[in-house]
Amino acid sequence: MWNVLNGVRILDLSRVFAGPAATQVLGDLGADVVKVEEPGKGDEARGFGVTKEMVESGITVSPSFVALNRNKRSVAINLASEAGQRAIRSMVRECDVVVNNFRPGTMEKYGLGYEDLRAERADIVYCQFSAYGNVGPLANFGANDVALQAHSGLMSITGEADRSPVRCGTSVIDLHASLALVIAIMAALMHRERTGEGQMVESSLLRSSAHLMNYFYGEYWVTGAIRKPMGTANHLSVPNQVFPTADGSVVIIAPGDDMWRRCATALDAQALDRPEWRGMLDRQRHRADLIQAMTAVTLRLGSAELIDRLAPAKVNVARVNNLGQAADHPQLAAIGAITSFEMDGREVKAVASPFDLCGIPPAPNRPPPLLAAHTDEVLRELGIGDSDIEMLRAQGAFSQPRTTTSGDSR
Amino acid sequence: MWNVLNGVRILDLSRVFAGPAATQVLGDLGADVVKVEEPGKGDEARGFGVTKEMVESGITVSPSFVALNRNKRSVAINLASEAGQRAIRSMVRECDVVVNNFRPGTMEKYGLGYEDLRAERADIVYCQFSAYGNVGPLANFGANDVALQAHSGLMSITGEADRSPVRCGTSVIDLHASLALVIAIMAALMHRERTGEGQMVESSLLRSSAHLMNYFYGEYWVTGAIRKPMGTANHLSVPNQVFPTADGSVVIIAPGDDMWRRCATALDAQALDRPEWRGMLDRQRHRADLIQAMTAVTLRLGSAELIDRLAPAKVNVARVNNLGQAADHPQLAAIGAITSFEMDGREVKAVASPFDLCGIPPAPNRPPPLLAAHTDEVLRELGIGDSDIEMLRAQGAFSQPRTTTSGDSR
Known part of the structure; x- marks a missing residue:
């Protein structure tokens, strides 16, 4: 104290x-x-x-x-x-x-x-x-x-x-x-x-x-939008959720355009760094396609490998820990x-x-x-x-x- | 301000x-x-x-x-x-x-x-x-x-x-x-x-x-327990979760022994006020049976009726609102x-x-x-x-x- x-x-x-x-x-x-x-x-x-x-x-x-x-x-x-x-x-x-x-x-x-x-x-x-x-x-x-x-x-x-x-x-x-x-x-x-x-x-x-709940109520008051559950995903930005890997799962978050570009490049530029996904609004609009393409890439890699690629590129990535792993980390x-x-x-x-x-x-x-x-x-x-x-x-x-x-x- | x-x-x-x-x-x-x-x-x-x-x-x-x-x-x-x-x-x-x-x-x-x-x-x-x-x-x-x-x-x-x-x-x-x-x-x-x-x-x-997460980590550090998801329920007490009603769903919470007794009495004393469920530890031990018996009772009643019975008995009860209902309440x-x-x-x-x-x-x-x-x-x-x-x-x-x-x- x-x-x-x-x-x-x-x-x-x-x-x-x-x-x-x-x-x-x-x-x-x-x-x-x-x-x-x-x-x-x-x-x-x-x-x-x-x-x-x-x-x-x-x-x-x-x-x-x-x-x-x-x-x-x-x-x-x-x-x-x-x-x-x-x-x-x-x-x-x-x-x-x-x-x-x-x-x-x-x-x-x-x-x-x-x-x-x-x-x-x-x-x-x-x-x-x-x-x-x-x-x-x-x-x-x-x-x-x-x-x-x-x-x-x-x-x-x-x-x-x-x-x-x-x-x-x-x-x-x-x-x-x-x-x-x-x-x-x-x-x-x-x-x-x-x-x-x-x-x-x-x-x-x-x-x-x-x-x-402040920003959800604020949005509702202005636009009338009533958001629904999205699993681990987030309506604010894409990608921003859990992805399956070859041996588990990790959270990958790249909300900003620069971070997304680094994310795409670090994972698989050919599959992910597409011109039509480069803007924040674009990624929102093409959410399903982008998540599908990301998943195809993440499933090929182990969690540790994914973290080793994304963290140095300053892309937000985290393990999905259980309580014991979290408490003892x-x-x-x-x-x-x-x-x-x-x-x-x-x-x-x-x-x-x-x-x-x-x-x-x-x-x-x-x-x-x-x-x-x-x-x-x-x-x-x-x-x-x-x-x-x-x-x-x-x-x-x-x-x-x-x-x-x-x-x-x- | x-x-x-x-x-x-x-x-x-x-x-x-x-x-x-x-x-x-x-x-x-x-x-x-x-x-x-x-x-x-x-x-x-x-x-x-x-x-x-x-x-x-x-x-x-x-x-x-x-x-x-x-x-x-x-x-x-x-x-x-x-x-x-x-x-x-x-x-x-x-x-x-x-x-x-x-x-x-x-x-x-x-x-x-x-x-x-x-x-x-x-x-x-x-x-x-x-x-x-x-x-x-x-x-x-x-x-x-x-x-x-x-x-x-x-x-x-x-x-x-x-x-x-x-x-x-x-x-x-x-x-x-x-x-x-x-x-x-x-x-x-x-x-x-x-x-x-x-x-x-x-x-x-x-x-x-x-x-x-403080009380989860504290429990893990002392007992090694690694809790898992329980839907809307709660490991701390029973009942403490969403129940389906005849026309929707409500949350009913009666953690203390007195509150549970009032809850059981207000809903269906014969079905719920059983001697073997009267203590907090008893209700934990018989969680599945108790939830099943509660559900049988709540399914027979509308949400409004349930609230009208439980609130005056000082049992915690709440509607499951969507964002619009919550923001405009x-x-x-x-x-x-x-x-x-x-x-x-x-x-x-x-x-x-x-x-x-x-x-x-x-x-x-x-x-x-x-x-x-x-x-x-x-x-x-x-x-x-x-x-x-x-x-x-x-x-x-x-x-x-x-x-x-x-x-x-x-």
């Missing part, structure tokens, strides 16, 4: 992916992130994808929780209890940012809405993350990543031509949303630095999905994209935040917290005395709710 | 998607973004996906360029000319941030590397964006979004089970990278505010892709996710940056710039006198390079 946000304390009431991924980046930047979880149960993501085999081999916390919750401390507070709500309001006085992703209205129901919390701390940055936003016909619909892949039309352009759409294999809308939240929070902190004013900032899975470690921390006595690897600040040496990471591990420590740091902590405890602030409230979260 | 970054001037030498998408967010936040383009030709993205039909109907700039280049001014400078390089070095003295996405070494070749530019402006924030990072075995490989979808393994988990992988339909790695760049630049500006120090910040398509406009600007005398809609700063009223947007429209204006603002501008012009700083250098960009 870096020291950029040292001194910024974040009370993170969010769970599952987008919110926790956002606060992890803020933690990586040096913020003090206090993760508030439900007593006894914790962030549901702790259990996601944990199989019987994993439990039997000693893995009880999910890889997705581990991937998104380093550099945080965990306190367990029952938000449904009046004492728990009082504890949060006390804590907010010493915090700079509050993050939540409850359904619209839930925080208000708990007495923890923006107006409630700014009464405790006037310059609080209050971050509301939701599925579809706080107003409009879908405001009260719950959703997750896959729901927004469907709603946004991303699914409708992902898949093989003339077959059913599929999802993008990773939680792209959640993770993209997480970086949007980080930006919104940093912008609000910069605004506060200059003006002394806090504010509410918002984002949603819907806004994240729309940003990912030496390039990933070489650029510092892998970070680590100690957990249960062993070194655990994780993907670093997706940027590097070359002028600031990083400090070691905190591992993802055990549920409730820091409740007393954090409350004390936030100025709540031992006798008050005991009273809150006696009143049920830190105990499991009688009926679980997790169903109210998105 | 908001006023958070008013006073921050960004010299943006990047082209195509990730860099321009990043600087658009910075422009939306109030930075003064000066887009440096190649004289005569401009950012290649100006031509992406422009078809003959579009040109004939008066659309000469691509929807993707329009989607990613508002709130910028364009200056055209030939970076391959000595006079052009001198112009850039002069401009840098009055800039806070420089962004580029040339291949590693190109900026240095132009005399515009970090060391060169910090000699002009000691506290410059220098943002280097590349395909695979600046070091390591792939540092000199060019790539684009699809190449990294292949390299990162994202493609290997996207598609139908037991069929060839496909790409995620949008440029998810580029756009995710753009938000990572914004964070890195804002972090560097905050660090500069506190310490007076500039620095180099970096990101890459590889880092963006790794962040999107009233929810998108209701939450302010659509912005606009005037271009060629008409109002053009675009997707807003993916967050809202509720405490800061936004100002109107600038439309995407015509190529080179602001060259003289910007140079003058940056303190370069008219006679110097004329000299630079006479020396070829603003003219088309004799042999195009676009092939050197990634």
Whole structure:
């Protein structure tokens, strides 16, 4: 972690992916992130994808929780209890940012809405993350990543031509949303630095999905075009897709006219460097013929040979890796994209935040917290005395709710 | 646009998607973004996906360029000319941030590397964006979004089970990278505010892709699992996928135990609320049976009926929209996710940056710039006198390079 946000304390009431991924980046930047979880149960993501085999081999916390919750401390507070709500309001006085992703209205129901919390701390940055936003016909619909892949039309352009759409294999809308939240929070902190004013900032899975779809919507608004799935190909340029080789497959991309010329020359000038394919619009128009001619050439060559010919010609070419090949590729470690921390006595690897600040040496990471591990420590740091902590405890602030409230979260 | 970054001037030498998408967010936040383009030709993205039909109907700039280049001014400078390089070095003295996405070494070749530019402006924030990072075995490989979808393994988990992988339909790695760049630049500006120090910040398509794949890599590193495509389903929880209905299809997601119970009850308690499916691990183990039983139920109901039953039960459910349905859905406009600007005398809609700063009223947007429209204006603002501008012009700083250098960009 870096020291950029040292001194910024974040009370993170969010769970599952987008919110926790956002606060992890803020933690990586040096913020003090206090993760508030439900007593006894914790962030549901702790259990996601944990199989019987994993439990039997000693893995009880999910890889997705581990991937998104380093550099945080965990306190367990029952938000449904009046004492728990009082504890949060006390804590907010010493915090700079509050993050939540409850359904619209839930925080208000708990007495923890923006107006409630700014009464405790006037310059609080209050971050509301939701599925579809706080107003409009879908405001009260719950959703997750896959729901927004469907709603946004991303699914409708992902898949093989003339077959059913599929999802993008990773939680792209959640993770993209997480970086949007980080930006919104940093912008609000910069605004506060200059003006002394806090504010509410918002984002949603819907806004994240729309940003990912921006040029498709823009095209539709102007031309009415409704794009469809194209397998591995791309409507923007030709060639720009996977090609089969003698021993596997590679992606070859040569969008610009110069790059296409170099590509054609490096592969088979006679077959490919045709005058009628030299312009970008020409290649679009003759897409099918060009792909067929390219395929005839690539099928004659091995993947390594293709890469050896195209890379030096500065044509974009890449292997189609599986997860293991990708995760273990030496390039990933070489650029510092892998970070680590100690957990249960062993070194655990994780993907670093997706940027590097070359002028600031990083400090070691905190591992993802055990549920409730820091409740007393954090409350004390936030100025709540031992006798008050005991009273809150006696009143049920830190105990499991009688009926679980997790169903109210998105 | 908001006023958070008013006073921050960004010299943006990047082209195509990730860099321009990043600087658009910075422009939306109030930075003064000066887009440096190649004289005569401009950012290649100006031509992406422009078809003959579009040109004939008066659309000469691509929807993707329009989607990613508002709130910028364009200056055209030939970076391959000595006079052009001198112009850039002069401009840098009055800039806070420089962004580029040339291949590693190109900026240095132009005399515009970090060391060169910090000699002009000691506290410059220098943002280097590349395909695979600046070091390591792939540092000199060019790539684009699809190449990294292949390299990162994202493609290997996207598609139908037991069929060839496909790409995620949008440029998810580029756009995710753009938000990572914004964070890195804002972090560097905050660090500069506190310490007076500039620095180099970096990101890459590889880092963006790794962040999107973080929990898959994390799982692989711990368990060795190499996930495969699952159509619309998800290895993390069951049910979490598209189901066919009597008249279409909907996504139904009920990952938690409580939500699953509500889902089963709302649909067909007798068929679905079975004791052996009540725990998350149970549903994983009995995935095939559960999906089969769910499908038998959903096929009997229309999509609207399914939504009417599941939404009030707080079960996540969503329609599978096409691009037009998604772009025109009233929810998108209701939450302010659509912005606009005037271009060629008409109002053009675009997707807003993916967050809202509720405490800061936004100002109107600038439309995407015509190529080179602001060259003289910007140079003058940056303190370069008219006679110097004329000299630079006479020396070829603003003219088309004799042999195009676009092939050197990634």
